[in-house]
Every structure is written in structure tokens, then in C-alpha cells.
Amino acid sequence: MTQHFTRDKPIYSQLVDIICGDILKGNLQPGDKMLSVREYSLEVGVNVNTVQRVYKELEMMGLTDTKRGQGTFITTEEGRIQHLREDMKVELVTQFIQSIAAFGFSKEEIIQILQRKEESK
Template identity: 55%
Template sequence: MSIDFLPDKPIYQQLIDRIMGDILRGTLSTGQKLPSVREYAVEAGVNANTMQRVYKELEQMEITETRRGQGSFVTENEEKILALRNEMKEQLVTTFLQNVASFGFTTDEIVKCLQERGDEA
């Protein structure tokens, strides 16, 4: 099952975002073992070196940890996951507000639209 990647963002970053999204949604839980680099590379349809970079970046961010001879695991540090969740939320809101402002929408217009859409969810 290959992933459709966006052309305007590096593939490794899209894979990092995907794994972080899986963690934040609970699809991957704290302490859960990740597929091997090769398994994930085949699943994603990318080179194993790309996947190795993804795992290295996640470990540097302290989102995952490597256990010698066992593989990579999602961190068990729930405070780190909560901090990641809050950081991602802030980034998304900031980007959203910058886009809204660039088109000249007022806060009232956006709040009304969000409230209407919230009823649909």
C-alpha cells in the first residue's frame, strides 16, 4: 500500500507527520512497537534510507525510542505526547489564522463558519 505524497513537502517530513498523527489519534499508542524500517519503507513505497531518516528524526524529537535488538517504539512519556499534541494544535491554528487573514476574512465570519461546520461534525 503506497502512500500518495504531496509534491511541495519532503517525503520524509510527510512520513514524520503521518506517524505523529497516528500517535496523536491513538492509532499508535505509547510503548507500541513500530514496524521495522524495511517493513515501513515497503508499506509506504519509499527507500529504506528515507524511512531510516524518519525514524532517526522521531527519535531526536523524543517521540520514539530505539531499544537495541528490539526495534523502535513510541515513547511511553505521556507528557511528551501531550506537549506534541499542544505544539501541533498551535501550529495548525497559527497557519489557519495566517491563511484566513491573507484572504481578508474577519474573525466573526470565521467563528460563525466554524460554529456552523461544528454542528455538521
């Protein structure tokens, strides 16, 4: 399954986002063993060094634990996952607000649209 990447963000950063999304959606559960660096690089079609950077970034974020000789595992610390969830919410809402503001929409217009969308569910 070769991944399709955008040009606006480094590939390693896009892969970190994909894995974070999989954790938040429950596709990757706490304690799950991740593919080896080599296996994941083949699956997504990127260089092994890129995947090593992804895994290192995830570990620095506290989302994975590497056990020598066993592999890399999703953290079992629920607090880290909740922190990720909150960070992602804030980041996405901030990006949304900045995008909308760039087009000159008012806060009131945004609220009206969100309310209409919620009512139409």
C-alpha cells in the first residue's frame, strides 16, 4: 500500500500524522507492536531512514516505546494518548480558524454554519 504524499509538508511529518490518526481512531491500540522500520518503509514506499525518523519522533512524543530486540510498541500510557487527542483537536481547530479568517469570514458566520451542519445531522 504505497502512500500518496502532499508537497506542503515533509513526508516524515505526514507519516507521523497518519500514525497519530491511527492511534486516535483506535486502529492502533495501546501495547500494539508496530511493523519493523524495514517492513513499514516497504509498506508505505519510503526510504528506511525516513521511517527511522518517524519512529524516533513518535518515541520523543511519548507515543511509542522501543524495546531492544523486541520492536516498537504503542504506549500503554492512556494519559499520553489523551494528550495527543487534545493537541490534535486544538491544532485542527486553529488551522480551520486561520483558513476561514484568511477568506474574511466572521466568527458569527462560522458559528451559523456549524450550527446548521449540526442541525442537519
